Amino acid sequence: xxxVSQHPSWVICKSGTSVKIECRSLDFQATTxxxxxxxxxxxxxxxxxxxxGSKATYEQGVEKDKFLINHASxxxxxxxxxxxxxxxxSFYICSAGGTSGYEQYFGPGTRLTVT
Amino acid sequence: xxxxxxxxxxxSVQEGDSAxxxxxxxxxxxxxxPWYKQELGKRPQLIIDxxxxxxxxxxxxxxVTLNKTAKHxxxxxxxxxxxxxxxxxxxASSKQAGTALIFGKGTTLSVSS
Numbered sequence: 059x060x061x062v063s064q065h066p067s068w069v070i071c072k073s074g075t076s077v078k079i080e081c082r083s084l085d086f087q088a089t090t091x092x093x094x095x096x097x098x099x100x101x102x103x104x105x106x107x108x109x110x111g112s113k114a115t116y117e118q119g120v121e122k123d124k125f126l127i128n129h130a131s132x133x134x135x136x137x138x139x140x141x142x143x144x145x146x147x148s149f150y151i152c153s154a155g156g157t158s159g160y161e162q163y164f165g166p167g168t169r170l171t172v173t
Numbered sequence: 174x175x176x177x178x179x180x181x182x183x184x185s186v187q188e189g190d191s192a193x194x195x196x197x198x199x200x201x202x203x204x205x206x207p208w209y210k211q212e213l214g215k216r217p218q219l220i221i222d223x224x225x226x227x228x229x230x231x232x233x234x235x236x237v238t239l240n241k242t243a244k245h246x247x248x249x250x251x252x253x254x255x256x257x258x259x260x261x262x263x264x265a266s267s268k269q270a271g272t273a274l275i276f277g278k279g280t281t282l283s284v285s286s
Contacts (some may be wrong), residue, residue: 073230092273101262101276102217153274160205160224160266162274164216 061085062154064165071142071172079137079168081152087132088154092162096149099159108135142172175200176212177265179277186253188286196263197245203265204240206246206276209257217262221248274275 061084071077081091089110094102106127107115114127126138135154139146149169153162176199180208186192198206204225209217223230223237223246234253239246250257260281264274 062245101278102274104275107273149214155272160217161207161222166216167214169214 060112060161060163062088062152062163062165064150064152064168066168067166068169069140069171071170073143073172074141076138076140077142077170079150079152079170080108081135081137081140081165083133083154083163086116086154088135089128089132091135091154093127093137094151094153096151098103102151114165139170144172146170147172175203175265175267175275177263177275177277179263179280182278183281183283185283185285188253188255188284190253192248192250192253192257192282192284194248194261194263194280194282195245196247196265197243198265198275199244200265200267201244203210204265206237207264208235208237208248209241209262209264210274211279212259220261221276250282253282255284255286258282258284 063082065080073131091108095105096102104117105120108127108129110129110132129135149167151167152165154172155162179196207222208220210220211217221235221237223239234251236249260279262279263277266272266274
């Protein structure tokens with residue numbers, strides 16, 4: 059149990075275009091999901107907290123108009139990178155916390171490359 | 174907000190030796206401290222975790238200790254094997270269950286045979 063999926067697993071896009079990444083909790087309901095970004099050889103940096111039915115909470119320094127987060131249901135959160143630039147190229151990982159405990163369940167990640 | 178420091182950044186050991194990775198946290202309200210192993214291009218994999226009401230937890234070759242007063246926690250791996258080679262991250266979260274994890278910068282562990 060506690061499986062989180064992400065789609066796509068990798069994507070290449072041109073500079074200036076937008077990319078949507080989906081994060082789904084497959085066998086549990088997630089009232090809260092988190093989005094992280096990981097650059098090569100670096101740690102996971104929290105970008106935002108996504109709450110079902112309400113606006114996301116962004117970490118300092120993360121542009122909310124550039125990284126659009128929608129959590130329309132208890133099993134789906136989406137991250138849209140708008141007007142992507144090469145510096146947005148990174149590994150994006152979502153996680154979901156069930157209501158029963160502290161542990162978080164990570165998606166497999168999405169490798170975004172902006173050319 | 175929470176800040177997690179992790180040391181060392183790289184660690185090389187011989188097969189069979191022990192490895193210790195240390196982390197400190199800043200938020201005294203933090204009460205959950207997991208450790209993750211991450212292989213290149215993969216998601217972090219939880220290897221052990223500890224809550225603030227416990228001082229030590231062990232699972233076969235892996236153990237974690239927590240000192241709440243000093244706000245630090247450590248990962249201990251005994252009898253290391255080459256397959257233990259990976260990047261290890263500590264993390265902390267505060268308040269109630271379901272809050273975001275704040276990660277340390279990671280330790281690259283290399284186990285040579």
